[in-house]
Amino acid sequence: MCSVCGCSHTDQKMHAGHGMQPDRLIEIETDILSKNNQYAAANRARLAGLNAYAINLVSSPGSGKTALLCKTILALSGQRLAVIEGDQQTQNDADRIRATGAPAVQINTGKGCHLDAHMVGHAMDKLLLEPGTLLFIENVGNLVCPAAFDLGEDCKVAILSVTEGEDKPLKYPDMFAASKLAILNKIDLASHCDVDLSAYEANLRRINPNIDILHLSARTGADMDSWLGWLNAEIARKAGAKSCA
Amino acid sequence: MHELSLCESIRQVVENHAGAHSVDRVKRVWVELGCFSCVSQEALSFAFDVVMRGSVAEGAELIVLDLPGKAICHDCGKEVTILDRLACCPSCGGTTLMPTAGNEMRIKDMEAA
Ligand SMILES: Nc1nc2c(ncn2[C@@H]2O[C@H](COP(=O)(O)OP(=O)(O)OP(=O)(O)O)[C@@H](O)[C@H]2O)c(=O)[nH]1
Ligand SMILES: [Mg+2]
Ligand SMILES: [Zn+2]
Numbered sequence: 001m002c003s004v005c006g007c008s009h010t011d012q013k014m015h016a017g018h019g020m021q022p023d024r025l026i027e028i029e030t031d032i033l034s035k036n037n038q039y040a041a042a043n044r045a046r047l048a049g050l051n052a053y054a055i056n057l058v059s060s061p062g063s064g065k066t067a068l069l070c071k072t073i074l075a076l077s078g079q080r081l082a083v084i085e086g087d088q089q090t091q092n093d094a095d096r097i098r099a100t101g102a103p104a105v106q107i108n109t110g111k112g113c114h115l116d117a118h119m120v121g122h123a124m125d126k127l128l129l130e131p132g133t134l135l136f137i138e139n140v141g142n143l144v145c146p147a148a149f150d151l152g153e154d155c156k157v158a159i160l161s162v163t164e165g166e167d168k169p170l171k172y173p174d175m176f177a178a179s180k181l182a183i184l185n186k187i188d189l190a191s192h193c194d195v196d197l198s199a200y201e202a203n204l205r206r207i208n209p210n211i212d213i214l215h216l217s218a219r220t221g222a223d224m225d226s227w228l229g230w231l232n233a234e235i236a237r238k239a240g241a242k243s244c245a
Numbered sequence: 246m247h248e249l250s251l252c253e254s255i256r257q258v259v260e261n262h263a264g265a266h267s268v269d270r271v272k273r274v275w276v277e278l279g280c281f282s283c284v285s286q287e288a289l290s291f292a293f294d295v296v297m298r299g300s301v302a303e304g305a306e307l308i309v310l311d312l313p314g315k316a317i318c319h320d321c322g323k324e325v326t327i328l329d330r331l332a333c334c335p336s337c338g339g340t341t342l343m344p345t346a347g348n349e350m351r352i353k354d355m356e357a358a
Binding site: 174 | 247255258259263276356358
């Protein structure tokens with residue numbers, strides 16, 4: 001709706017008909033996040049040039065992003081890996097990753113509630129990425145803001161732990177709509193806290209009918225193989241798409 | 246929320262366009278927000294006033310145009326218009342809708358003073 005007069009036109013040319021001098025109206029037609037999207041495109045091109053695969057790992061605080069990464073790094077000992085850690089404060093998560101032997105760079109966003117593509121580009125510089133690297137970007141624990149910021153990743157993976165409540169996909173739909181895979185973590189706790197796993201799945205599919213769903217425990221390692229298989233299939237799919245092009 | 250960083254991006258784009266058109270004061274800025282864009286209009290307007298201080302758009306009016314959401318219904322295959330992420334398909338009542346539009350956050354145009 002045109003807010004100048006309430007007519008049904010959104011076309012800016014129509015505003016000229018409302019008494020505005022057309023030469024005073026300057027067309028912009030730019031995405032608000034265009035700057036971020038340019039940095040994201042540059043990151044994506046850089047990763048493609050390296051035949052690297054990047055995952056943007058998102059969840060609320062404490063769902064187990066770092067725990068999953070540590071277990072994943074130990075399981076993929078032959079694979080070239082690197083990790084970018086995003087948190088408002090502390091080096092804790094990068095320290096936990098380095099303890100596994102993988103290179104990690106910590107970004108502290110201060111007041112910022114999400115990583116953006118510019119920060120990630122600088123972190124990639126520091127990591128000196130080698131060809132064929134699998135790059136994990138652990139976003140700031142937050143189910144809202146990181147959904148809007150493309151970092152140049154190949155896909156987003158959302159973690160939801162079984163103690164968070166079945167309705168979380170409905171309450172924070174954007175994150176789950178933007179993700180390719182949802183991991184239900186802390187499955188070792190499921191029997192202690194009376195959760196309905198099928199309700200989690202139904203709510204995820206309600207928001208995103210195409211989403212893949214896996215259950216696992218980053219603590220016990222239960223069902224880690226399904227996640228490692230998913231990862232390998234994704235990496236192979238990207239490599240295959242590139243060799244066909 | 247990230248309304249503050251969105252307004253910082255808006256300020257940058259507005260200043261670039263003002264420079265390119267030799268405009269030294271901007272009176273109004275139009276933005277389009279899809280109804281799934283997860284932006285609070287109230288917070289955006291508040292942040293806009295704060296962030297535009299000291300720029301060519303200080304005191305400018307922010308006008309937000311709402312765009313509806315669209316989705317493909319996996320039950321009936323139609324593309325439908327929805328205003329709520331949890332809405333059922335208006336055509337068949339299905340509940341598996343994949344959003345195809347509604348995340349837009351665009352700066353449309355601005356009016357020089
Ligand atoms: N029981 C159980 N605990 C887990 C599991 N995964 C993670 N945890 C625990 O949950 C807590 C938070 O895990 P983190 O890996 O720090 O979570 P995070 O998502 O990285 O947290 P932030 O980076 O702070 O957002 C830690 O105490 C973990 O040991 C799991 O599968 N089962
Ligand atoms: Mg962490
Ligand atoms: Zn339908």
